[in-house]
Amino acid sequence: MAQVLEFKLPDLGEGLTEAEIVRWLVEVGDVVAIDQPVVEVETAKAMVEVPCPYGGVVTARFGEEGSELPVGAPLLTVAVGATDASPASPASPASPASPASPASPASPASPASPASPADGESSGGSGNVLVGYGTGAPAARRRRIRPERNTAPAAPAAPTVVSAPSRPAPVAVGEVNGRQGPVAVVSPLVRRLARQHEIDLRGLTGSGPDGLILRADVDSAIREAGHVAATEARTAAEPVVAEASTAIASPAITSPAAPATAERIPLRGVRGAVADKLSRSRSEIPDATCWVDADATELMAARAAMNAASGPSGGPKVSVLALLARICTAALARYPELNSTVDTAAREIVRLPGVHLGFAAQTERGLVVPVVRDAHTRNAESIGAEIARLTELARTGKLSPAQLTGGTFTLNNYGVFGVDGSTPIINHPEAAMLGVGRIMPKPWVHHGELAVRQVVQLSLTFDHRVCDGGTAGGFLRYVADCVEQPAVLLRTL
Missing domain, CATH: 3.30.559.10 (Chloramphenicol acetyltransferase-like domain)
Incomplete structure (x- = not known):
């Protein structure tokens, strides 16, 4: 089972308390190495590339480009250590991985397997000193392979876990760090976003490792819901538009142009x-x-x-x-x-x-x-x-x-x-x-x-x-x- 680690915006020095996200350098699902720059932020002093002290798969990003984050706020989460459930025995909330599972440390893995011990070692100390994060000996860097989302054998297990009737949405299913089984939702931000937009997480299939529901999955559901609502609104408005089109030339419907609204530019950075x-x-x-x-x-x-x-x-x-x-x-x-x-x-x-x-x-x-x-x-x-x-x-x-x-x-x-x-x-x-x-x-x-x-x-x-x-x-x-x-x-x- 992959361990999901949260990387918070570090203290960049000089008494700075916040930073603006200028450009993300990684996407959700990308494999990152230890000390790889993941985001470019602008402080009140300079532009800085922030390196991630963990190696693994990016499972979530917090904050859009142009938004501000305070120091100590979550920046992204990284799944450290590969997870590969056996096709013959899909994971379930009631049964943790058996010792013979490929995810078990005792089971040898081939060098080409995503479940190789290299990913497990990626949780070692970063060689890049970040204020608020410890540093240790640089971990051995090995080639990490991005898991195939559409062919991963663990994918069928995710819907089973998410649709369990004893798990109300949109709270997390299972326990964090894989103590009880696959985690459908890890990020509190993802759960809050789903609640705000009335998205039922039980109907989503996560695109992250082990069916982990990511923010991108919720955003996609929000866009789809918005598209359906817009289509219904257009359909309902068609008769009104048809009637109004016959009176376009009438002076009665002529109205002055709406006053322009003032542009507001935030003072930041x-x-x-x-x-x-x-x-x-x-x-x-x-x-x-x-x-x-x-x-x-x-x-x-x-x-x-x-x-x-x-x-x-x-x-x-x-x-x-x-x-x-x-x-x-x-x-x-x-x-x-x-x-x-x-x-x-x-x-x-x-x-x-x-x-x-x-x-x-x-x-x-x-x-x-x-x-x-x-x-x-x-x-x-x-x-x-x-x-x-x-x-x-x-x-x-x-x-x-x-x-x-x-x-x-x-x-x-x-x-x-x-x-x-x-x-x-x-x-x-x-x-x-x-x-x-x-x-x-x-x-x-x-x-x-x-x-x-x-x-x-x-x-x-x-x-x-x-x-x-x-x-x-x-x-x-x-x-x-x-x-x-x-x-x-x-x-x-």
Whole structure:
């Protein structure tokens, strides 16, 4: 008898309490190996493939794609250990498998048989550590053969068990884990679903191992019942439609179009996490914004000279964002008040020892803020390479939660959207964010004469609890001076 094991959504770390099912990687009836990814979920931090610690046949999945599950909720069930009842002696609720049964551990099985001991060993420990699941030595992996549903000798036993008059529907028939006989229904979700839709489980033939009734079987019955009801409704409506068709041109039946209903989009996943963080930022942080226009002509010329010196194959190009990031780390060394956070419970300002620089990145999944670790120890080229690497991971949805948390200061380049300025919302629990608008030719007084220069608007939003306007203005002025005269940076390099 197969042992049905339940795999619950594990704790994915970083204090996450729920995850959204993005894509199932297995179907009911599929054979899975230990540590095989079975579902792709999206948390508030990243997209994650969840491996299953059991090996066997998938008997049920819980949750549709797009639905949210809390940590610890059932994710799927796996039948571990093959079951193959003898055709001559079908299983019954009153008689457990005899010692001579192929399912008995004492009976040898051929390597090609689904009842081989390999499946029984699949309940061994997973080699992949999941929070909330123990880990042990990796079990020996052997080839598992999906049981043939339409030719399995145990199939005739299922209807006999399900239709037993002493078993009321839709409760489980027999006891779990095969102590008393084949189990027609294991999942409480399947029984509840059947009750909600008034499906009599005694009339269903399970497609799972040993006639196990799966959710797919109940869903199929629900669809069939719905199809019958729709057919009856159409048949009853045909005379009414025939009578109404003769009066289509009559003004009496003309009515204005029904008002369109508002579309509701749930705030969950990355979008929900961003909404929560921004709302918390605005409710907790007394922020203020100051801004300045800066002549970035010299910075653009310095960047062009750097990239020209590297040659066609001299390494990656230095981006404007990388140069601005390096300017920010130099400015934070002069004004450490802005590289801090506020402990509201202790009423203390906590100045942080290192700069973990976040940068805003727009992806198909929404706004994310990857973090460049120890940015204060990197030069412009190193920062640029790390930004490029993290940006590519963000676009493919492969950023880990650790790569999206722990920032101490954020750089937001909204100039890529073709706008000049903004008032950024601080990335809670940080104390400041620098916004950068588009760099574009504008009339500018240069050396006392009007000229066309490359001008950019810089805006700094800061937590007024950590510093006053003088400190924030000094930080922003230093950044602007470095943009206008990159040689200023030489003093701190």
